[in-house]
Amino acid sequence: MTVKKEGESCRILTVGEVSKRSGVAISTLHYYESMGLITSTRTSGNQRRYPAVVLRYIAVIKVAQRTGIPLEDVRKAFARLPNGSKLTHAQWWELSSEWRQMLDERIQKLTRLRDELDTCIGCGCLSLEDCPLRNPGDVLAAKGPGAHILER
Numbered sequence: 393m394t395v396k397k398e399g400e401s402c403r404i405l406t407v408g409e410v411s412k413r414s415g416v417a418i419s420t421l422h423y424y425e426s427m428g429l430i431t432s433t434r435t436s437g438n439q440r441r442y443p444a445v446v447l448r449y450i451a452v453i454k455v456a457q458r459t460g461i462p463l464e465d466v467r468k469a470f471a472r473l474p475n476g477s478k479l480t481h482a483q484w485w486e487l488s489s490e491w492r493q494m495l496d497e498r499i500q501k502l503t504r505l506r507d508e509l510d511t512c513i514g515c516g517c518l519s520l521e522d523c524p525l526r527n528p529g530d531v532l533a534a535k536g537p538g539a540h541i542l543e544r
């Protein structure tokens with residue numbers, strides 16, 4: 393269904409259409425709505441209706457989830473966008489640049505994990521050949537719990 397809004401035609405979708413096109417279960421859409429990530433209007437029969445741009449928001453939510461960005465961070469980011477915003481390139485750029493730093497840190501950690509698991513990670517086991525070099529007598533225990541070399 394297409395409606396005219398502020399002179400612009402806007403496709404309106406049912407929850408089933410949104411679910412089918414986005415690949416997200418209806419129950420999850422309801423959950424996203426309860427978290428304030430997406431919004432809908434109601435028909436006189438109390439049925440949800442979404443502007444088609446909701447598909448763009450859901451796509452961003454799915455990307456964020458796949459990269460481990462908490463839904464709460466996504467919600468805060470969306471909350472800064474003007475109501476009914478189409479999530480333009482500029483807005484997406486601003487959003488993603490905020491997440492870029494978090495992703496870079498995560499990439500660094502994963503790279504370290506990949507590259508350093510075959511050597512002493514400072515976990516206290518003292519079981520590898522180079523533990524005496526990197527963690528003599530488990531001196532890193534003084535810093536508290538955790539694999540301090542890996543988690544730095």
Ligand code: FES
Binds near residue numbers: 512513514516519520
């Ligand atoms: S790997 Fe555990 S202390 Fe070195």
